[in-house]
Amino acid sequence: MAAPLILVSCSPGEQRTALLREGQLEAAFIERPARPEGIGHLHVGRLSARAPAMAGAFVLLAGGETGFLPDSDGAKGRTEGEWLRVAVTRAAQGGKGPRLAVRAGPAEGPLRLLARGPDAPLRLAAQHPGAELRTDSPACAARLRAALPAGGVTLLSRPAFDDALEDAFAALAAPEVPLPGGGRLIIHPTPALVAIDIDAGGAAGGRNAASHRALNAAALAAAARQIRLRHLAGAILVDMAGMPIGRRKDLLPGFEAVARQDPMLRVVGLTGLGLLELQRRRVHTPLHEVLGLPPSPLSRGLAALRRGVRAAAARPGARLTLTASPGVLAALEAWPGALEEFRQAGGPLHLRPDPLCPPGQEDVHAE
Known part of the structure; x- marks a missing residue:
């Protein structure tokens, strides 16, 4: 191989x-170096509050961010005000700070970042x-x-x-995933869980039970791949297409073998409604949180700059104009270094706001 x-x-x-x-x-x-997710970063922090009900403690980090340190990762027996060397083991989520673990070695203030993770x-x-x-x-x-x-x-x-x-990569930002044999996956993240629907579409018409089983087995394998590629995490529910609950159980052994290829994914079983219940450990930020779903103004602006760099390479010395909605241009201007990096790589760039520019139709062209 x-x-x-x-x-x-x-x-x-x-x-x-x-x-x-x-x-x-x-x-x-997909990483944005101006604001990294911080996995592996090593900090000197200060334990700010014990949280017995959560089996851990909160640790204040440099910059005012607060992370959570579980008892199992070093919070047990610590006291408020204590200085600690901690590493980020899980990215921040939904307004909550990163997950931390104690690393060996003495620590004393001030709060600071000791080393960046890979x-x-x-x-x-x-x-x-x-x-x-x-x-x-x-x-x-x-x-x-x-x-x-x-x-x-x-x-x-x-x-x-x-x-x-x-x-x-563009397909990983879309909520729908076409299936090779027909049908599609529809992926819908919510604050509480990720819902994945297997939609057989026109592929369901006239199919017998064996065909439905094969369609769902293939769709479940595709769902496992999307879960891994998109870094989906937490509770995940998958609704299969057109199968009685009893027959859905027959698909579990085959899917469990597929799921074992992802060490962070666990098959919980079927719910009372016949939904496949999964749980995946969160480490990295899911792509839909990085990009937005639908893509955020910043994501659309960075994609336009990426196209602009290619346009500049094709026409050296040309003065380029980026036409986009005011929201997209404001997001780019607020993002540290993005426009400066473009001008270093591609030369001058004129920003032209267009309130009527539809999302995804941002245009980079030579004047």
């Missing part, structure tokens, strides 16, 4: 990382030592070469993502 390939695509305000195995997308990360390219390189890593950013290549064994990083003279991979 060929070694996996790690591709890193850098654009103003954003870094996207893909792990490919024999051409198949196996992992996808980003997606470095994590994947550590998990797959034989993988080749390719990036289209000189700065990213230099940083990765300083951290990884010699010869493992290639700087590309073209975009790291081809059209097929661009389409695959």
Whole structure:
């Protein structure tokens, strides 16, 4: 089996990382370096309050953020006001701070960040030592070469993502996933849980019981892949298409074998209504929280800048104009470094607000 390939695509305000195995997308990360999710960051923090009902304590971090330290990860026996060395083990969620764990070593104030954790390219390189890593950013290549064994990083003279991979990442931001044999998955995150509906659509017409079983088995495998790629977490409910509850139980052994490929995913069973109940441990920020669902003004603006960099490369020296809604332009202006990075990579950029510009129709063109 060929070694996996790690591709890193850098654009103003954003870094996207893909792990490919024999051409198949196996992992996808979208990071915004100006505000990293912080997994692996090492802090000096101060225990601010015990929380016995939650079996843990709250720890104040630099910048005013508060994280949660479970008793099982070092809070037990600690006292309020105590200084601690803690690492971020789970990204912040829905207004709640990150999850923390105590790391060995003495600690004393002030509050500060001691070290940053690895980003997606470095994590994947550590998990797959034989993988080749390719990036289209000189700065990213230099940083990765300083951290990884010699010869493992290639700087590309073209975009790291081809059209097929661009389409695959765009599809991860969409709520609907077409299924190869017909039908679709509909993915609907809520604050409490993620609901996934298997919609057989026209593929359901005239099918016998065996065909329905095969359709649902294939759809469940596709759902497991989407759960992993999108970093979905927490409670997840899957509604199968057109099967009595008794027959749905027959699909559990096969799906459990699929689910075991994801160490963070656990199959709980079927609810009384016949919904497949899953639970996935949260570590990284789900893609829909990074991008928005539908995509946020910032996500649409960063995507426009990414297209603009390619347009600038195709027409060196051209003065480009970005036409977008005022909300998109305001989001870009507020995001640290995004417009400055574009101007360094692509040259001058004029911003033209258009209140009638529909979402997703942001346009970068030469004047």
